[in-house]
Amino acid sequence: MNQPLIRLRGVSKHFGAHQVLRDVDLEVTRNRILTLIGPSGCGKTTLVRIALGLLDADSGSLTRSPGLRVGYMPQKLVVDPTLPLAVGRFLRLAERDPGKCRVALAETGIPALWDRPVSALSGGETQRMLLARALLRRPDLLVLDEPVQGVDVVGQEALYKLIGDLRQRLGCGVLLVSHDLHLVMAATDEVICLNQHVCCHGTPLQVSRDPAFVALFGRRTAPYEHDHDHSHP
Amino acid sequence: MILEVLSWALLGGLGLALVAGPLGSLMVWQRLAYFGDTLAHGALLGVAAGLWLELGSGTAVMLTSLALAGLLLLLQRSRALPADTLLGILSHAALALGLVALALTPGARVNMEALLFGDLLTMTPGEVAAIWALATAGLATLRWRWNALVAITVQEDLARVEGVSVATLKTVQRLLLAAVVAIGIKAVGALLITALLIIPAAAARRLARTPEQMAAIASGLAMTAILIGLATSWWLDTPVGPSIVVGATLLFALSLAVRAR
Numbered sequence: 001m002n003q004p005l006i007r008l009r010g011v012s013k014h015f016g017a018h019q020v021l022r023d024v025d026l027e028v029t030r031n032r033i034l035t036l037i038g039p040s041g042c043g044k045t046t047l048v049r050i051a052l053g054l055l056d057a058d059s060g061s062l063t064r065s066p067g068l069r070v071g072y073m074p075q076k077l078v079v080d081p082t083l084p085l086a087v088g089r090f091l092r093l094a095e096r097d098p099g100k101c102r103v104a105l106a107e108t109g110i111p112a113l114w115d116r117p118v119s120a121l122s123g124g125e126t127q128r129m130l131l132a133r134a135l136l137r138r139p140d141l142l143v144l145d146e147p148v149q150g151v152d153v154v155g156q157e158a159l160y161k162l163i164g165d166l167r168q169r170l171g172c173g174v175l176l177v178s179h180d181l182h183l184v185m186a187a188t189d190e191v192i193c194l195n196q197h198v199c200c201h202g203t204p205l206q207v208s209r210d211p212a213f214v215a216l217f218g219r220r221t222a223p224y225e226h227d228h229d230h231s232h233p
Numbered sequence: 234m235i236l237e238v239l240s241w242a243l244l245g246g247l248g249l250a251l252v253a254g255p256l257g258s259l260m261v262w263q264r265l266a267y268f269g270d271t272l273a274h275g276a277l278l279g280v281a282a283g284l285w286l287e288l289g290s291g292t293a294v295m296l297t298s299l300a301l302a303g304l305l306l307l308l309q310r311s312r313a314l315p316a317d318t319l320l321g322i323l324s325h326a327a328l329a330l331g332l333v334a335l336a337l338t339p340g341a342r343v344n345m346e347a348l349l350f351g352d353l354l355t356m357t358p359g360e361v362a363a364i365w366a367l368a369t370a371g372l373a374t375l376r377w378r379w380n381a382l383v384a385i386t387v388q389e390d391l392a393r394v395e396g397v398s399v400a401t402l403k404t405v406q407r408l409l410l411a412a413v414v415a416i417g418i419k420a421v422g423a424l425l426i427t428a429l430l431i432i433p434a435a436a437a438r439r440l441a442r443t444p445e446q447m448a449a450i451a452s453g454l455a456m457t458a459i460l461i462g463l464a465t466s467w468w469l470d471t472p473v474g475p476s477i478v479v480g481a482t483l484l485f486a487l488s489l490a491v492r493a494r
Contacts (some may be wrong), residue, residue: 052394065259072394079387083262093384094395137395 002029006051006172008074011060013046018068020046022197028141033167033174034196035204038194039216044177045075047194048145051091051175054094068141071134075145075177077126079118087121087129088114095136104132123150127159127172135166145177160187181208181217239463242353245361246459246477247430249417252368254452255375257415257430258437259406262386263333267306268407269427271324272414275301276423277331279405279415284338291360295415301327302411312376341434351422351474353463360419367416371409374434378402410471421474428478436485452485 004027013021020043028034030129036044049055050062077084087110088095105111108128115120124126127147134142147163148156164187167174178184181191183206191207193199193216200210208212242467260269283293300325301323308319319326335343347355383391385399393399434447442446461484462477469476482483 049390052390054390054393056347070394072391074388074390077388080264082435082438083383083386084438084443085387086442089443090387093380093387093392096380127463143394211458 001194002031002104003065004029004063005065007063008047008051008057009060009061009063011041011047011049011050011057011062012057013055019196021050021057021193024194024198026051026192028173028175028197029172030140031167031171032190033164033176033187033188034190034192035176035178035181036194037178037184037207038199039171039180040179042195044194045145048143048177052143056081065140069137069139071131071137071142071172071183073127073134073142073144075149077118077130081119084233085118087112087118088117089134090118090129091136100136101132104135105129107135108132124152124155124159124212127151128162129164131159131162135170139170139172142170142172142174144174146179147176148178148183156183160184162185181213235428238354239337239467241356241358241361241457245356245364246257246353246420246463247456248361248364248368249413249420250433250459251431251452252371252413252456253417253455254374254450255379255448256371256410257373257434258448258451259353259382259386260410260430260435261438262444265410266322266427266431267324269410269414269430271305271327271375272298272301272422273418273426274324274328274331276415276418277348278327278334279331280343281331281334281338284343291363291416291419294418295412298411298415299408300319303404304405324475331465347422348418349422349424351418351420351425351477353420353473353477354466356419364416364420371413372403374405374409377399378405379445382406404490411416413440423479425474425478429458432478432481432485433458436481436488439488439491455481458484 002064006028008026011024012019026047026048034182036047038044046055050057052070074189087099087105088101090222091104092098095101100113105114107132110125110128113125116220131147144163148159151159176188185204188204190202191204192201193207193213195216199212199216200207251334260266275297279297280290282297283290286293295367305323309316360479379391381397381402384397387400414426417429421429434451436454437447437450442451458477458481462473463481465471465476466473
């Protein structure tokens with residue numbers, strides 16, 4: 001029986017008078033990659049913060065499987081230039097044993113960068129370092145917020161492949177946030193298209209053909225691109 | 234006699250400098266310089282309150298500083314105003330209110346210069362003991378929670394997901410800062426205490442490769458600044474507080490010559 005690692009039911013959230021999320025359901029299970037996709041401002045990051053317990057929902061419920069270990073990769077890492085911080089020390093913020101930190105760094109493919117200052121890393125190296133820190137938690141659930149941000153196209157593909165491999169090896173569930181479905185098509189099992197509420201939900205192929213998705217993003221395969229205003233009955 | 238005055242001053246200054254290293258480094262990383270200034274300006278209000286309530290001035294300043302830190306934490310949580318605007322208002326309001334309250338206090342004889350610029354040379358053994366008690370407790374607390382403090386400085390959400398209780402830790406750090414500012418006012422004064430926290434830490438940046446090195450080097454540089462300040466004051470008869478800050482600034486200028494690591 002594949003019990004959900006994390007389950008959100010009927011989650012709504014307002015910031016002031018502005019409704020960011022309306023009645024959202026979401027479930028992540030072991031060995032599956034679920035991608036949250038939607039235009040910027042659609043509530044992806046808010047939903048992830050609620051799932052992580054960083055933010056309280058106005059209504060709805062959040063259930064985590066008992067003893068759940070979460071590895072989180074935030075969207076941004078801005079280290080103040082006044083803080084001298086090398087990659088190894090960054091990892092040791094989460095795990096005191098340097099041996100384990102080196103193993104995690106090797107797992108994400110950048111074992112040589114142990115002594116490199118965090119401020120001197122490229123976009124892709126930063127993302128791999130963040131992923132290594134998430135792995136140190138030996139996570140049941142990996143939550144990755146825009147994991148390929150600031151990474152060139154070749155690097156993006158490699159990073160998605162790495163995430164897929166890690167899922168296989170660790171048997172963890174993955175909740176991924178992205179703004180571009182076509183990039184994550186191959187790397188995901190299931191997609192939720194979000195725009196304040198769940199517009200559509202299914203396999204990447206199903207979602208890419210769903211009228212609600214096409215209305216939001218346009219059809220990439222069509223001979224011309226066109227955008228509709230977002231509307232629902 | 235002179236030597237005794239000098240050794241109490243030295244001992245008090247060194248205790249303050251020791252805890253200023255790691256605490257000042259955290260301030261620099263978290264951009265809390267203005268926060269420190271606000272607390273220091275609040276000291277004036279504390280002195281006035283002490284006279285009104287007939288409390289000892291040290292106790293009153295300490296209580297005011299802690300209360301102000303708590304108020305700032307609450308106001309910042311509400312996010313009604315940008316943090317620097319809020320601090321700008323409270324900092325100057327506290328300073329002005331303190332000056333007005335002192336003027337209205339009947340029979341108040343306050344040595345304003347000592348309050349604003351410090352008077353390390355009138356340090357009593359009791360005050361020196363209080364500084365070392367606070368410095369020891371402060372260093373022990375910082376050492377105990379150091380990893381978590383650096384973690385929330387680097388990425389707060391990540392630290393929270395990993396189980397760090399961010400709100401508690403921030404409160405403890407700010408209250409410790411408030412206590413050190415309150416007690417440090419005696420040494421370098423309300424206008425210069427932030428300098429003793431910030432400048433040695435900024436100077437240590439170029440000499441350090443890790444957060445821990447930066448904190449330790451900052452302590453060392455702050456202690457050196459105390460020595461420079463006392464020596465200058467001794468031989469050139471300059472005011473102690475400003476002399477210490479000039480010493481720290483000199484060390485900072487020298488650090489600029491070191492190539493960044």
